[in-house]
Amino acid sequence: MAKFTRLSSEERRAQLIDVGLACLSEGGILHFTVDRICQRAGVSRGLVLHHFGSMAEMLAAVYARIYRDTVPDLGLLPPEARLEALLDGIFAPTAFSRDTLAAWLTLWGQVAVTPALQAEHQRQFRVYQAQVRDAIAAMAEARGRKVEADRLASSLVCLIDGLCLQRCMDPDVISAEAAKAACRDLLAPHLG
Amino acid sequence: MAKFTRLSSEERRAQLIDVGLACLSEGGILHFTVDRICQRAGVSRGLVLHHFGSMAEMLAAVYARIYRDTVPDLGLLPPEARLEALLDGIFAPTAFSRDTLAAWLTLWGQVAVTPALQAEHQRQFRVYQAQVRDAIAAMAEARGRKVEADRLASSLVCLIDGLCLQRCMDPDVISAEAAKAACRDLLAPHLG
DNA sequence: CCTCTTACTGTACGATCATTCAACAAGGAT
DNA sequence: ATCCTTGTTGAATGATCGTACAGTAAGAGG
Numbered sequence: 001m002a003k004f005t006r007l008s009s010e011e012r013r014a015q016l017i018d019v020g021l022a023c024l025s026e027g028g029i030l031h032f033t034v035d036r037i038c039q040r041a042g043v044s045r046g047l048v049l050h051h052f053g054s055m056a057e058m059l060a061a062v063y064a065r066i067y068r069d070t071v072p073d074l075g076l077l078p079p080e081a082r083l084e085a086l087l088d089g090i091f092a093p094t095a096f097s098r099d100t101l102a103a104w105l106t107l108w109g110q111v112a113v114t115p116a117l118q119a120e121h122q123r124q125f126r127v128y129q130a131q132v133r134d135a136i137a138a139m140a141e142a143r144g145r146k147v148e149a150d151r152l153a154s155s156l157v158c159l160i161d162g163l164c165l166q167r168c169m170d171p172d173v174i175s176a177e178a179a180k181a182a183c184r185d186l187l188a189p190h191l192g
Numbered sequence: 193m194a195k196f197t198r199l200s201s202e203e204r205r206a207q208l209i210d211v212g213l214a215c216l217s218e219g220g221i222l223h224f225t226v227d228r229i230c231q232r233a234g235v236s237r238g239l240v241l242h243h244f245g246s247m248a249e250m251l252a253a254v255y256a257r258i259y260r261d262t263v264p265d266l267g268l269l270p271p272e273a274r275l276e277a278l279l280d281g282i283f284a285p286t287a288f289s290r291d292t293l294a295a296w297l298t299l300w301g302q303v304a305v306t307p308a309l310q311a312e313h314q315r316q317f318r319v320y321q322a323q324v325r326d327a328i329a330a331m332a333e334a335r336g337r338k339v340e341a342d343r344l345a346s347s348l349v350c351l352i353d354g355l356c357l358q359r360c361m362d363p364d365v366i367s368a369e370a371a372k373a374a375c376r377d378l379l380a381p382h383l384g
Numbered sequence: 385c386c387t388c389t390t391a392c393t394g395t396a397c398g399a400t401c402a403t404t405c406a407a408c409a410a411g412g413a414t
Numbered sequence: 415a416t417c418c419t420t421g422t423t424g425a426a427t428g429a430t431c432g433t434a435c436a437g438t439a440a441g442a443g444g
Contacts, residue, residue, distance in 0.1 A: 002409085002410065003409075003410090003422090004409085004410080004421085004422060004423075005410080006410050006411065006422075007421080008421090009420090009421080012421075026305070028301060028302055028304070028305040028306075029220070029222065029301065030221065030222075030305075031305075033400080033401065033402085034402060034403085035402095043422075044422065044424060045403095045424070045425090046422070046423060047421080048402095049402080049403065050420095050422075051421090054402080054403080055402065098304070101304075102304045102305065105300050105301045105303075105304060106305075108297050108300070108301060108361065109220060109221065109297045109300060109302070110220055111297075111360075111361050112220070112290070112293075112294045112360055113218070113219050113220040113223075114220075118361075121361060122362070125362070151374075154358075154365070154366065154370075154374070155374045155377065158351055158354030158355045158357070158358050158366075159347070159351045159378075160354065161353070161354035161358065162349070162350030162352065162354030162357070163354075165300060165353045165354070165357065166346075166349065166350050168303075168304055169304060169310075169317075170317070174346065174350075182343075182346070182347045185347065186347070186351075186378060189380075189381040194439085194440065195393085195438090195440085196439085197440080197441095198390085198392075198439090198440050198441065200391090201390095201391080204391075225430080225432085226431075226433085227430070227431080235392075235393085236393045238392070238394070238433095238434090238435085239391080239393080240432095241432080241433065242390095242391070242392070243391090246432080247431095247432065
């Protein structure tokens, strides 16, 4: 019998990212270590840096992963449905759970002090911000309203982040429905 | 000449908290270490744990400090001025700087995974949330409006947090004035 | 000037950290 | 069945981590 099984580079990276995410959720950045991740994944110490080069690079990969898992793709939806789909994705049970949010908070806390992570953040955030802006602009047009889509999108993004923050630090304070309602309330005066 | 100078417990704690805050700003939680803090403060290794007992306790003390430095005391102000004073305090140049915000983000990232910090957060946040609610309620009453002060305060707190988050991760995106405007825009439909 | 409290020093300790690297072997290719 | 690519192992390294603790001395009070 084989002492270990070989996976393709993509498969192994995906598995390690999963484990890394779990470590972040449970213990923050201080638990995001080579030893812990490898032990939990059932592989040897050398494998993480073989696939990612450094822990900072792996952290950036985890950031890209959680971004894709959380922010839905809105491209194919009809204009009036995009905004609601965006909120449904972000405030879905898995994305808006304490575990996922704890990972988000940890990553945010590292963005400003980890160059590799900061670069990944800017890459991901640009796409996200554009999606939110377009969803708002599409809705405004569908309803025949003139809005400052940029400013409104910026406010909505901030509100969403803050809701995630508060939800993570005290889950009882804000439910997913209350979070969606707060977002709609922010937009209502401008979109009707 | 003396080999070292003795300070009162309060003075030394204040100094070490200052240094700890600086370490958090510059390198996140991974730079919040006994060695770094002591070296930077010009004291020996044993002093931190002499005054704080553990690094987790010291982190909680730093959290309490940054909270008090950021959130202004609104008690004595006239009802209509409280909301604006709150925003002025939170978005003041020092509080809304990259350094201070980086420390905030780091601390937030640790709240969910550090019991001592979580306890301190709940203590501080309760007071903060109540201040925001009262400022909103006072303004609503002054203007003769009926509002759901709780929900509105919750939304405002989330928006403020999100603004801090975005500002820290990319200072060019949001100015202090834009942040204040976003907050006023959230409240305007309810408070006029 | 003496005493006493306690702020303070500095070493020691065991654990854990990220990274490097040479050797091994799994499994598709030929 | 053999070769070869490369995913994988595991030990070694040197730095750094938090905490414990026995001893030192500063400086206020008597």
